Amino acid sequence: MKRLSIFLLTLIACCTTHSLMAQQVEKAQEILSEYVAKRPQEKLHLQTDRNFYGVGETIWYKIYSVIGLENKLSVLSNIGYVELVSPTGKIVNQKINGLYSGVAVGNIELVDSLVEGSYRLRAYTNWMRNDDPDYFFEKVINIGNVRSDNIETKSTVIQENGVDYYLVQLNNINGAAMPKTSINYEFIDGEKTVDKGRESIDPNGQLKIKVTDKNRGKLLLLSFLNPEKRRVKKTINTKAYFSENSIQVFPEGGYILGDELNRIAFKTLNPQGKGIKAKIILLTGSKDTAAQVETNILGMASVPCYISNAESYTVHVKFDDNTEKTINLPAITKSGYSISVNQSSASKLFAQVNLSEDKVNNEELYIAIQHLGNVFYLAKQKATSKNVLFSLTKDKLPTGVFTISILNSNFTPLVERVVFNFNPDRNLPLKLNLDKDSYGKRSKVTTQVEVGNTNDSVRIASLSASVLNLTKYGKDAKDEVSILSSLYLNGDLKGYLENPAYYFNEDGSIKDFELDNLLLTHGWRKIDWKQLDSLNNPVKYEAEKGLRIVGQAKKLGRKAPVPNAQMQLISTKNFMDYIDTTANAEGEFVFDNLIFPDSVKFLVSAKDEKGKKNIDISVERFENPPLNMAKNEPNMLNDVNAAFREQLLAGKLFYSQLENRGLMDKVTEIEEIVVRAERPKVPENSSNLNGPGRADQILTADDLSTCTTLEMCLNGRLLGVMFQGGKAMNTRGMVEMQIVLDGMYVESDMLSTINPVDVASVEVLRNINHTSIYGSYGANGLIIITSKTGRDASRSNFQPRGLLAITPKGISLMKEYFKPAYEVDSKNQFDQDLRTTIHWEPGIVTKQDGTTSFDFYTSDEIGTYRMIVEGVDIEGRLVRKVLDFEVK
Template sequence: MRAFCLLFTFSLIFSIGYTQDIQSTLEKADDFYQSNPQEKLYLHLDKYAYTAGETIWFKAYTTIGIHNFFSNLSGIANVELISPSNEVVAAIKIPLITGLGMGDLLLSDTIVEGSYRIRAYSNWMRNYDDTYFYDRTVQISNGRLDNVLTTTSVVSEEKDHRYSITLKSFAGNALAKTSVRYEIMDGGKVVDKGRTTSDEAGVATIKVNKKHQTALIQLRFENMEKMNVTKLIKAQIPQQNNQVQIFPEGGKLLVNAVNNIGVKAIQPNGLGVKAKLVVLAGADTIVSVQTNELGMGASSLFLSENTTLKAFGEFSDGSRVEVPVPEIATSGYALLVNNLNPSKVYAQLNVSPDLIDQKDMYFVVQHLGQVYFVSKQKLTKNELVYAVDKSKLPTGVVTISILNDQFMPVVERAFFSYKPENILPVEVKLDKEGYGNREKVNVKLNVGTPGDSIRYAALSASVVDLSKIKDEYSLAPNILSTLLLSSDLKGFIENPGYYFNNEVNTVDLEFLMLTQGWRSIDWKDLDTTAKHKFEPEKSLKISGYTKKLGRKAAEPNASVQLISTKNFMNFIDTLSSEDGYFEFDELLFPDSVKFLVSAKNEKGKNNIDIEINSEEKPALSVNRNAALERSDINDFYKDEISNSKQFFGELERNGLMERAIAIEEVVVRAKKKRAAENSSNLNGSGNADQIISAEDLSTCSTLEMCLAGRLMGVMFQGGIPYNTRGNVPMQVVLDGMYIEADQLSMINVADVESVEVLRNINYTAIYGSYGGNGLLIITSKTGASAMRSFTPKGLVTIQPQGIHVNRTFYKPAYDVSDEAKFNRDLRTTIHWEPSLVADKDGQTSFQFFTSDGKGKYVMVIEGIDLGGRIGRKAIEFEVK
């Protein structure tokens, strides 16, 4: 590919007599492109909103560059679930094989309702702005253990915003006279906290200082079943006007020239709103622009000298706002691009008279340094017109760069290049036009065209009961909008699926490109020698340093072994370097596997300290899709929660799902016992699901003997505490130190002041990934040492994050006589098929059974072929 691009570029250069300097610049741009490949990642989710107890199923597609070939660069993808309070509550690693992977995220019974983010990235992608990570906002409700609906209203007062939050049960009963603790969080810090009590109607009132415009209000209270509930309320900004912005094409309005402008009208919540922009020169209207439903539009206007402009926006409710007009420049460049011609892209460069210097100007069409077209004109007049054949361009976001004789851009503009032949045709055939309940549906897929030389493709399919979702699936992010658009644009894109809903909306895409920032290169710094901080992650790695015992100095040439605790005969070894560094790479192991790392110096002695490198996670930036964040999720999705409760009941009855946690497991009477005041509990001493005091421990000889059978929702296996919710080992924290669970036997029970059990996500979320399986917080008596003094030398136990072990999607088969029968089948996700592969003829098939739900179902097929063509097809069918 590189040889072809260079040959194509050079042939253009030599054919029109370019100088060696422009050739050198283009070579640098191509070298930059080759050394900085753009890796993109998309997750096809099974549906659009979820509730506690469900699983988020996904298929990962990872591609390289604008041509979207399957990526062989990375072998691991990181997938995270980020809470409304901007904390990672789940993180998994999935293997990528030729750019493809699968995974799932189980939503615990105790997850707090709210707007969550699913973020996915490869290690290589971390070298660039996290704006280009896959980052999608999904709504998650909880009717599993929460069972409380909130409705929030806000009124602006002199200094505060007064929030009125109504608390009701799912049956509609008010939570009257309920004590509510609250915290106001802004910028990740608690800026205010207190208590309030709901009135007879269940309304709790909280005041938030107006300076905290982006605050998050966290509520804690007991529901009618006496279970702890946490709610997160997103700050609302009442009584603000809509806004309208003007974006000159090319960044500048130029006098005595025709200028293109983009228009964007937004509501206070960040969502677009339909509006009309009127621009006046004196008393005369020189342009009037009507936006689309997403608040975007465009127009052109000619600006004479000494023109004074005023502008205002009008909205359907009759309101009107004044609109700032960009400064009109008397010197500079302005660009007009026409991308609506079916065969060519035209660009006109307008130049002020003082800059007409007879020197060369270069018209370059490129994507992150990969050049697709170059032409040259001398700057002899105030208008230069360029054109490029669309057949020479790929499909996706490309950039027009106008370079001066010093090969620096004077103006740039991104546009969406579209060629229908770059989209993978997907044909879906059902064996019937309509279906009944619990009836088998046979689906045949055909991708590509008979003229294609290659028709192999990787595909995934989801089927959803439309009657059980509130979200408009045609507007949600999809594989086309993500890999062709979002991966190259900055900021929030409202309703990205709108531009690729079974066809490409080229007109509205132009409006979007005029009002959105994009991913670009810095022509001044095309450095290809700088070492990247993050290398492509092909497999898992464990690394660290060997150091002299009790010292910071390195222990070089130490023999280091990595031993699996699953099989002590299975180990690998290496030598540490002169600075003590050692590394075990090309590893693949599942999550929750423990290893021993042992080391001996050159004399065969184990007098060595071993320091294991911890994985550095990317920072959590502000949600770029914050406009999609909501409060009162349970109330919005209460019908869906009701359906899910009934379906969960069927799963529990058939032994396919654990029952919701018994009320006794979180009864607050255990909190009457006091935890140690010096507890390291990050929630604060005593804020736990259960507390075991020193008095409770006084009759036991060992700590495990004291705790076994006393901890609700915890069982001991081989001396290790396991959370019964998922049967996973819990994290043990001793006096603020994370220790291995099997070290409980080394703790002197007489020296323990208290043990706090954290299982509810209200308490575990603050620990991030360490709290995913629950924690035991053990606090020693003041002045006592709860651990025996023996510390092994040259040996450490580690539990690095491994590869996620996928769950199995449950598929009922109603044509099998011994199949577990549901009394009521109220699934929302009817079917999930992540591993479809189209053969050499472009064909594949699958089958599934409908549920008891009647009405319309939607089937979404997404995928990519070996030529990098992306395909998507969404069809609806009827179940009667």
């Protein structure tokens, strides 16, 4: 009887434990499902017409915005940001694009003042800012300058008498040495200047700067006048000159478990941070070979090897340039877990959890195949032996990056490993058929497009196509960021991905082993399992359905907010067009879901609950996300003008023709000028809504020093203004003008009471360009008076009570891509056609049957042309197709 009681109690305890564990699993799954619903992953890809440009040209791009692993076009965000970032990390251009059903098209004009070099093209949505900026879209674009620059550089480090020097050779674009001149140089580290000076180049066009501890490996900036007396700037990254080959070691799952078979990955890099081939030997303490492997052209490899707790290990590497290095193997874990993944089977994925002896305790182990909390497979086994094996079929998984998470009974991760699954059904079939086998100069090319399979119910896809002249573009046209690498890899992996196109075959399939080595040597986007219970906390950056204007209303001259302030956003184009909203208890207000073009002015007005305007209004400025300058640093080139000389000169000739014919705007931007005359100075605290000094006429304190009253000073000195009865009248209709004194609207007859000694400036606004911002107050013109000692003069950024003029960034307008047509009587022709981008077609949309077509004309140059088509269908299937054809 006693034994039976013990058995029943044990059975009840086991059932209770099993029930509690089942509830725990169910609760964990509920939390993960909620996480996925509240934190969808948004990713962007930009296809550009090409990857290098000259100043004066235009970058043409198309944005694809998708959601999660399924890659379906996103309707989460309607606003996308595209930024062009200079070699020094400065954002030189930002475009705001309206995303409609997940796509947008745009362009960036490259002004003449851009410094030659490697630029970053970055794209993101506001929602994506809730994650690490490393997961934004980013690609490197090389921009040369042979228009306002015309100087080539070739840089290196030399040694003379045991001293290192930076040596920069400066030639003109034809290869002749630059005449002797003085050059200002500056070394920067981040935003800090660490060294600067001035040196002269020698008769051979060479500049030498001594290497010091301060400037070693820092970014070098040069500034000088070229022979045409135009200011030229150069940037040179000197970091690679002082680096050496290196090796990194990555145990599978992050841990090396002693007395167990481990897979260890290696990454070998040259001084520029790119992969270099190498032979690697893992040696025991007694110099016996435990394993050996050779890396691929991108410097990656992995090898299985047995690691003993009783041994110490070193890694010896011999690089392809015959240099060698030896490092210690990372620490060995004697108590813990490791993981081994086998993907060699086409149909199944095997994951083995390895345990140290003390972890073989019969506890439950769970395996979750998940992507940012979206669980595709969940199973459990008991820790009854040192090796616990899990398996699952692959056909249930989409294409993309997954995380294998091994969790204990408390759903705490023990070890994780990222893997890539390829599902051929997720590739979008695409056929491109040209109407001829080959073409002549200025020939029309018609391309028939067909996507999908005949058994697809719907075959609608959004595509974009670029056609390049490979003679000018270069042989590396395939080795670039693609829609496959952006949405399958870059959106989930952390760090620099060299040559992302390497991992995808032309038919869209993958190089399995190389791709797995890539995942073993990179970090990835993770979820924090411990923070899943904080889902009720709001995200910092909301998905934008339109543009937003956010600000705060505060009591005049104070920090205290104005609760429940009545706010209005008024268009200066039509003052009857306005939007109302109410601030919250902290005076914070939002005007959202707005759509307006760039460079539009608005007025923001505010009243408190009693209708008074004693309010200061502030509007938040857009804060650009931080930039990781190290992410794509290996792709950043020095001496771009020299590297792309022939292409840049051909482009300069072609685009000069476009400008001369009025087919392209000149985009020269004057960066530095010598000021010969100054506009009369107006105090910064001027209440002029157009900005201090932006007026039709200005009088300063010096102009008013000889009068007894202000009315006497102004009478007869203001153009288009007459005084009648002490009031200022606009001669256009003889109507009374509005007087604004330190931001206050006052009557005209007050002029006679103002002591001119107290006046800092008088600004007259009569032109509609200056008066329109004032609405009805500006109908008859205004006279803006700023006092030297006005009560509001202490505020550096003075604004009138309850009114603020703003010019927020709006949706960028896109210009049309010029498409020549060599038909009889066609006006769209060139005298000499030397295009690099032969055609750009961003708006390809297939019909229900999956077909469409587009056409273009070849140029005056023979050779191989390359068509690159990318896109996504409504089911989220991705495609990239490259087609070469000949022009004879």
